[in-house]
Amino acid sequence: MAQIELPLVADNPKDIEELREEIGPLVHMDLLENLLNHARSRSLWPLTFGLACCAIEMMAAGAARFDLDRIGAGVFRPSARQADVMILAGTISRKMATPIKTLWDQMPSPKWAIAMGGCTIDGGPFKYPGQYAIVEGADKIVPVDVYVPGCPPRPEALFAALFKLEEKIRAGKKFNK
Amino acid sequence: MNSRFEVEQDPKNRDTYYLNMGPQHPSTHGVMRIKLHLDGERIISAEPIIGYGHRAHEKMAENRDYIQFLPNPSRVDYLGGMIYNVGYCQAVERAMDIEVPERAEYIRIICNELNRISSHLLWLGTFLMDLGAFTPFLYAFDDREKILDILDRITGSRLTYCYARFGGVILDIDDIFLDNVSNFCTYFVERLKEYEKLVIGNVIFRERTIGVGIFAPDLVQKYAITGPCLRAMGYAHDVRKDEPYGIYDRFDFDVPTQTEGDCFARTLVRMEEMRQCIRIVEQAVSDMPGGLFLAARVPRRIRPPEGDYYFCVESPRGNFGMYIASDGSDIPFRLKLRTPSFSHISTMPAVMAGTMLADAVAILGSIDIVVPEIDR
Amino acid sequence: MIADKLSLLVLDATEVKYDARGFHVQHTASPNILPQIADAFLSENFHLEMITCQDRRENDNAFRLIYQFNQYGTPQRHVIHADIVPDTAAPSIATIFPAADWYEREIFDMYGVTFDGHPDLKRILMEEDYFGHPLLKDFVDPPNPYRSEDGAS
Numbered sequence: 001m002a003q004i005e006l007p008l009v010a011d012n013p014k015d016i017e018e019l020r021e022e023i024g025p026l027v028h029m030d031l032l033e034n035l036l037n038h039a040r041s042r043s044l045w046p047l048t049f050g051l052a053c054c055a056i057e058m059m060a061a062g063a064a065r066f067d068l069d070r071i072g073a074g075v076f077r078p079s080a081r082q083a084d085v086m087i088l089a090g091t092i093s094r095k096m097a098t099p100i101k102t103l104w105d106q107m108p109s110p111k112w113a114i115a116m117g118g119c120t121i122d123g124g125p126f127k128y129p130g131q132y133a134i135v136e137g138a139d140k141i142v143p144v145d146v147y148v149p150g151c152p153p154r155p156e157a158l159f160a161a162l163f164k165l166e167e168k169i170r171a172g173k174k175f176n177k
Numbered sequence: 178m179n180s181r182f183e184v185e186q187d188p189k190n191r192d193t194y195y196l197n198m199g200p201q202h203p204s205t206h207g208v209m210r211i212k213l214h215l216d217g218e219r220i221i222s223a224e225p226i227i228g229y230g231h232r233a234h235e236k237m238a239e240n241r242d243y244i245q246f247l248p249n250p251s252r253v254d255y256l257g258g259m260i261y262n263v264g265y266c267q268a269v270e271r272a273m274d275i276e277v278p279e280r281a282e283y284i285r286i287i288c289n290e291l292n293r294i295s296s297h298l299l300w301l302g303t304f305l306m307d308l309g310a311f312t313p314f315l316y317a318f319d320d321r322e323k324i325l326d327i328l329d330r331i332t333g334s335r336l337t338y339c340y341a342r343f344g345g346v347i348l349d350i351d352d353i354f355l356d357n358v359s360n361f362c363t364y365f366v367e368r369l370k371e372y373e374k375l376v377i378g379n380v381i382f383r384e385r386t387i388g389v390g391i392f393a394p395d396l397v398q399k400y401a402i403t404g405p406c407l408r409a410m411g412y413a414h415d416v417r418k419d420e421p422y423g424i425y426d427r428f429d430f431d432v433p434t435q436t437e438g439d440c441f442a443r444t445l446v447r448m449e450e451m452r453q454c455i456r457i458v459e460q461a462v463s464d465m466p467g468g469l470f471l472a473a474r475v476p477r478r479i480r481p482p483e484g485d486y487y488f489c490v491e492s493p494r495g496n497f498g499m500y501i502a503s504d505g506s507d508i509p510f511r512l513k514l515r516t517p518s519f520s521h522i523s524t525m526p527a528v529m530a531g532t533m534l535a536d537a538v539a540i541l542g543s544i545d546i547v548v549p550e551i552d553r
Numbered sequence: 554m555i556a557d558k559l560s561l562l563v564l565d566a567t568e569v570k571y572d573a574r575g576f577h578v579q580h581t582a583s584p585n586i587l588p589q590i591a592d593a594f595l596s597e598n599f600h601l602e603m604i605t606c607q608d609r610r611e612n613d614n615a616f617r618l619i620y621q622f623n624q625y626g627t628p629q630r631h632v633i634h635a636d637i638v639p640d641t642a643a644p645s646i647a648t649i650f651p652a653a654d655w656y657e658r659e660i661f662d663m664y665g666v667t668f669d670g671h672p673d674l675k676r677i678l679m680e681e682d683y684f685g686h687p688l689l690k691d692f693v694d695p696p697n698p699y700r701s702e703d704g705a706s
Contacts, residue, residue: 047201048203049201050206050207050208051207051208051230052230052232052252052255052548052549053252053255053336053337053549055207056255056256056299056336057335057336059299059303059318060318060321060322060325060335063302063314063315063322064315064316064318064319064322065318065319078202078203080201090230090549091230091232091549093208093228093230093231093232093552094680094699095228095229095231095678095679095680096200096208096229096230097699099200099201099208099229103201122701123701125248125249125252126232126237127701128237128240128241129240130236130237130239130240130694131233131236131237131694132233132236132687132692132694133231133232133233133236133678133679133687134232134699135699136699136700136701140698140699151337152255152335152336152337154335227677227678228676228677228678228679228680231678231679233687235663235688236687236688239688268575271572271573271575272573274573397600398595398598398599398600399595399600399650399651399652400600400650400651400652401600401601401602401623401652407625412625414625414626419625419626419627419628420628484574485574485576485579485619485632486573486574486575487574487575487576487621487630487632488575489575496602498602498603500603500605500619500621502607510607511605511607511608513603513605515602515603519655520652523651523652523654523655527651552678
């Protein structure tokens with residue numbers, strides 16, 4: 001975040017050109033980006049979307065004791081078109097893989113995904129020789145930003161994941177997915 | 178009042194359309210899809226499409242031995258995880274003829290019933306949220322956390338318990354646990370009255386549930402309905418009473434029933450059931466014997482003799498059965514989980530046809546489904 | 554009485570020790586008369602608790618269908634075993650007990666056993682265009698993009 005010093009005196013048009021070259025464009029978009037990222041990170045709206053056991057812990061995180069609203073992430077949106085972050089809470093079955101992809105495509109950019117629980121990391125407890133029904137890892141379907149281990153993770157772990165995601169967003173990476 | 182309409186059989190001059198409810202829908206409680214054929218707001222037919230949460234538990238059982246399958250039952254139904262976990266252990270114990278110490282039996286009863294309350298509380302919260310009330314959800318989860326704290330302290334997990342072992346439980350309880358439990362009982366009995374004031378008397382709630390989603394009497398036998406849905410229709414059937422497993426026959430409790438069979442009756446039954454759970458827990462706490470919590474002599478290799486075994490327990494949703502076919506080896510030849518939600522959701526075409534779209538949500542919420550339990 | 558009605562239908566009936574096994578009587582029946590058996594149970598106020606199947610092709614060259622009937626109140630579990638030869642159809646009892654509808658679909662999905670007279674026999678748990686029957690003992694899941702190929706279990 002470079003400080004912009006606007007030229008106060010502009011007697012000579014040539015000087016202005018030189019000055020411009022020195023200080024770059026007058027409007028620094030990265031400041032706005034920073035501001036936006038800051039705002040985005042403080043108001044993550046998750047998609048109301050539970051797959052299995054972890055969904056209950058996600059609900060518990062949103063309920064009275066843990067209260068996701070404290071960090072601005074408690075506004076669960078039932079529609080994918082209003083959501084910023086998809087919390088993949090639970091085992092993804094192969095039958096469900098296509099609908100999840102559709103949901104992900106319906107979400108407007110910028111968007112993020114949190115893989116909650118062992119199943120969404122690599123299949124977790126349901127990965128064994130002979131398994132035929134699950135997707136072994138959410139990253140086979142959607143790009144995942146934060147992984148939360150646990151079976152199921154405690155609500156505190158989900159909080160930690162959201163903090164991590166906030167950090168990641170504020171770090172100013174471009175998320176053109 | 179809500180009453181059923183007659184489905185017009187002549188499709189001429191009528192605009193009907195299909196509406197997909199799910200797989201991602203807030204009130205399907207997970208990933209389930211219902212294909213609704215609608216005429217305006219009226220449901221002509223409903224077809225549940227399941228399998229979106231299929232995790233192949235049964236195949237898994239055929240690939241691992243009895244001990245390795247221990248963590249699975251609590252993930253089949255994650256709301257009544259303790260009951261399923263204990264039920265699976267009891268099934269194998271009976272097949273193997275393993276004696277369980279008294280103390281372990283009492284610990285199991287306390288954990289089972291606390292788990293049942295927490296499941297019913299979650300159901301209450303989400304059911305009312307489906308009907309548009311957000312406050313009971315916060316109330317219910319607050320109380321649920323209190324139960325989870327108590328169970329967390331001895332089992333180490335909040336949701337998917339793996340506490341029971343063949344021949345007892347893995348860790349002993351202490352006096353603090355018993356104190357916590359009895360404190361919770363005194364607290365919760367008062368709290369239940371508050372719930373009743375908050376929910377049962379509410380005009381909107383009554384309008385949305387009374388007379389909605391009535392299970393016709395002939396469905397009971399044809400679809401094998403069990404659990405609170407059955408008791409809301411006037412049958413006093415409870416596995417804990419009729420076919421007592423563990424030591425349930427030592428406790429004094431009632432089986433609450435209603436006769437209407439609608440969403441409101443199911444609510445009343447579950448509310449009363451929580452009160453009965455507290456009664457069982459209080460008796461178990463006061464009678465808690467000392468001694469071992471895990472049988473001293475448990476066979477190292479779990480190999481039930483060849484043959485078929487069936488064991489059923491009363492889960493918060495109904496009659497949960499485990500069918501184990503053993504060929505005398507370490508690994509089950511076939512393990513079938515008979516889950517109550519599967520039976521209940523298969524009645525939906527018969528129950529939902531002829532109701533309004535908004536009632537579909539109420540019906541689905543009131544039968545208390547857990548999707549991975551349907552799909553296994 | 555159910556026992557009298559069944560004695561005319563089933564091949565044999567064995568009393569089982571309930572305390573050890575969890576059910577009371579085990580019957581063996583020929584699959585053709587399953588609808589008559591179901592009718593008998595329906596008229597005696599029994600309900601269909603579950604249907605399941607075993608892949609016994611290796612030893613007996615058969616699929617064993619297992620029907621379990623019970624009644625409310627005091628339990629009285631009857632288990633019917635009906636062996637069918639692979640690639641033959643079993644009669645459906647879905648018109649007698651609608652609960653059987655989904656159980657039969659599940660068995661069709663998982664084992665490939667077909668049922669004659671079923672109103673709508675299609676897959677229930679897997680996708681409708683799935684290729685195999687996963688609970689068969691010799692089922693192998695072919696390599697696919699949803700699998701990790703690291704070989705860990």
